[in-house]
Amino acid sequence: MPNHNLVDFLSKVSFFSEVSKQSLENLIVNSSEESFRKNDTIIAKETIGDSMYVIINGEVKVHDKEHQYDILTEGECFGEYALIDNKKRSASVTAIERTDVLKIEREDFLNLMSADSGLAQGVLAVMIKRHRELDTIQERLSTSKLELELVSSKMNGLIQGAMDAIIMFDRNFRIVLTNPSANKLLENDDALQRNILYFFDEESAEVIESLVNEAETNTTKTINSFIPNIVKVIGSNETETLNEGTISKFGNETETFYTLILRNIEERIEAEDQINFLTKQAQYLKEEIKELTNDYGIVAEDVKMQNVLSLIKHVAPTNATVLINGETGTGKELVSRAIHEASDRKDKPLVRINCGAIPANLIESELFGHKKGAFTGATADRKGRFLLADKGTIFLDEIGEMPIDLQPKLLRVIQEGEFDPVGSSETIKVDVRIIAATHRDLLQHAADGKFREDLYYRLNVFPIEVPALRDRGKDVCLIADQMIKGFSKKMNKPLVDLSETDKSVLMSYHWPGNVRELQNLIERAIIVSKDGTIKFKDIIPDKRSDKELSQEQQEDKIYTAKELLTLEKENILKVLKQTRWKISGKNGAAERLQLPATTLASKIKALGIERPI
Template sequence: MSKNLTKFLSEIPFFSEVSKKSLEHLSNNIKEETYIKNETIFEKDTIGNSMYAIINGSVKAHEKNHVYGTLSKGDCFGEYALIDNETRSASITALENTKVLKIERQQFLDVMKTDNGFAQGVLAVMIKRHRELDTIQERLASSKIEIENANNKLSGLINGAMDAIIMFSNNFKIILTNPSANRLLKNDDVLQRNVLFFFDDESAKIIEGIVKSENNKKAVNKYLPNIVKVIGSDDTETLNEGTISKYGNDSETFYTLILRNIEKRLMAENTISLLTNQTQYLEKEIQELTSGYGIIAEDINMKNTINLIHQVSKTDATVLIQGETGTGKELVARAIHKESNRNDRPLIRINCGAIPANLIESELFGHKKGAFTGATVDRKGRFLLADKGTIFLDEIGEMPMELQPKLLRIIQEGEFDPVGSSETIRVDVRIIAATHRNLLEFSKSGKFREDLYYRLNVFPIEVPALRVRGNDICLIAEEMMQQFSKKLNKPIQGLTEEDKVLLQSYNWPGNVRELQNLIERAVIVSQNGIINWQAVIPNNSLNDNDTTTALNERILTIKELNALEKENIIKALKHTRWKISGKQGAAELLQLPSTTLASRIKALGIERPI
């Protein structure tokens, strides 16, 4: 037993430098003790007078529930109690049934006094341990410097960050902020204050909800689901986006909130959105301007309309343009805006009859995110786009009754509420409306608000139908022919007197818009620069008698007669391939003497094309 015990002691680190002979002196009076599972061998802060070496089993070194480590067969503990009277630094409890050797202090000191070899061996172990401690201290010192450098770098990173960084405990007490956070919170003394106090109610609920919902997770790192509003100590409000992170352990948990002020970005995005929308509208304006034909007027009816445009343009009066579909009411509205003092601002157009009833309110007044299904972002309405400018409400008679009070409010008070918002927006907008309906009769039948009609009808302008504008039909047609000829790269001959009579004799139910479409089609189907107007004008067979009657009843001037004669001779010459006399010549076709025909060709300046 003594040899086995000596061998066991020699394998214990504390006695590793002691000779076996000296260990035999120590083992003479060593006791064995056994402890059952969960039995405490000694407790922290008690005075120790013995050391222990584990023969079998295992123990834990701990302080209450915190475990420093575990020891098993061949390990020893409590050895410093052999040489001092200090209290135990930790409690030792058996993890299972455990057998130990117990070495009393007095027994240890007696061997130290009587056995120099034993004392030298223990001293060598102690010296070795102290050297190891010195090495550890050196490493700790080096690590301390590295930690300090890392802390300095981390502090520089946190303090230099443009984003606000706020660290708070699980009871929402602020424990750390960087300078950006202090500037955001408008307070340099926020430590230990409740972080939720610096947010509006909705934002505070978002942060509190995240902390509570993630309470059981060891680590969290996520974006805030919504923009949060920070309220500074001076009541300044700012909108921020951010992230929240959770760190810690079972005993201590803290959260890091990183916030970025996005008000400038939101303002920039709103400006970009506004400018983008305005650009889109202006691009459409330019496109229509470049493909339009302006207002051509020699007829007295249209000249009166232009005089009214000049009279009202420089004012801010609301204008109601009335006229049949396709008469050019939009051209009139554009002319008013162009001559007005608002011409440096946009003319925003909307066709009240072309937008579904469930969307027109949002289109006019805008909406807030989430106001209805599909409203995923805020939208600026056309009235806001038209601020300081002009809005043209085409087909105003088609506006739903439920929206008419909102329009009346804008006309009277210059303000409106976007869909889904309680915020009132004020605008300075000039309103020009247009309709092909009789709004007064519409209002009397209950299909249009009478008070709105009178507010719109401050300055009425009637655009005459194309069929009553006389020679304007031909002037507009000539202008359109030149435009489409250039656009389609197809040279076109001008209108003849017969062509003009045909154009003026047609009723033009679609007015200028119908004329535009007809001219484009005529240029497309033209052959060798000649348009067959008889085939192009709709329902021409129904108008043949009217055309013949118009030709027969109309008194032509000498100039018109010469033009007709010249055109007729050219047709005959083309038919005979410019053969004047002889059989199947132009003179025979015209039933004229060849000398007379030659004389008229010279007089009318007719030359054969090369």
């Protein structure tokens, strides 16, 4: 940089702001410009400094290893103390990017201070100004100290009066502060210097320890977060409590502390559990079971389904256990609901559980409930489905999928009307009517060792076989008609009437998915319908063989007169061969074709049919 530009530049630097331009010109004569690349060290900690630097352009950081104190840019100075002492530097300075500096060496600076009174006066004026600023800062600090003491007093009052437990501990997990709520939670008024981890169960202690260790490993990372797990505290008197909490970190490199704030949530969990219980019970009382039939009810004109309704009517008033058999999607759940609604228990819950949809390790808890602490994650007591169904009915769908090791417990409920929740020795009595359903052959399942035979016979007190949709004749059309009305209204579509062709298509399809498949296809048909018309042939899968399709195509074909003569000739030849060319008489070709012998003879002649030699 040219000298006159450098003088203007230095006059704007705070350290030289009171120095005359003439003195600055004298200063730069013996100074030098130096350049540093990115990551070059300009000053190293513990080295003895001999120069001051002014940043002309670029950027540097003041740091001690990885800890960064400051960032300096153009017009800022560093190393000023090297002008008046030869002590070791307390920090390092490294270029963040390419940086140009003006280097002023101590010896040249001191010589110029002696020779140039203007420089000395200017630097002294700056130092006096800085001193006055320090006095002002000191006065502010004194005022701030009083304010800090007041704030500290208020903070202490908040901590001591807080309903939440507040515990502060160091990096060695030694407790350094507790408030009265914490002392109550820990059941200890003298917890200081004790290891905080001793007051937690093993799982909670591991969570707290891992959070602290992670923060200690990564010193740049701060902690101020909600603890995702429930924290179980075990007091000095062995009282266990469940808490939610937050943890935060504060301090510096020398001393680090952690603040743990805990709130007891047992009453809340108990209240939430009661609310969930009542909510579930209310849900089971609703008049909605949409999964299979979307509220279409049982449509039954076919004799097979009429027989099912007759069985429902007979068994409903009793407390007999019912086993419903049938393919997937036939409406077994709807049958169970019909039994419940026609029974004396209709004002009590009908509780459904799909034994095949719940993981094997959870189904026992789902059915019978559990006590708090029975297994990992059991943070509160839970009421099972059997207790929800007390005085009502429980529907065990897909009973064949129930784990075999759980079946004795179900057998006990059927026989004795009692069970023990998971993790409890308390026996609970219930009055529950059991209806089970399956698509499996349970007796064969038992022979294969996958189902208890004694449980099968206990369930099979009153069996009901729900027929497949393909075996219910015109019921498929009646059900489809109700579904069309329901979906049309729901989707605001024009009402579609089933034509005779539509009915024929519906009745000729095999329906492997039964009523559930019919529901899905009808919904799709209503979605794609245009102007109140549906093309069921384009929607229903055609699973017939190529041979069947070819035959149908032949049946639909229109023949020309020539083709008809050819067909007639082939037909007469076929019957003549079968009768060995016997035209008249018993079992002759004329009799087989139901034609007079003279008429057949005329046709043979007209068609040019000749007996082979």
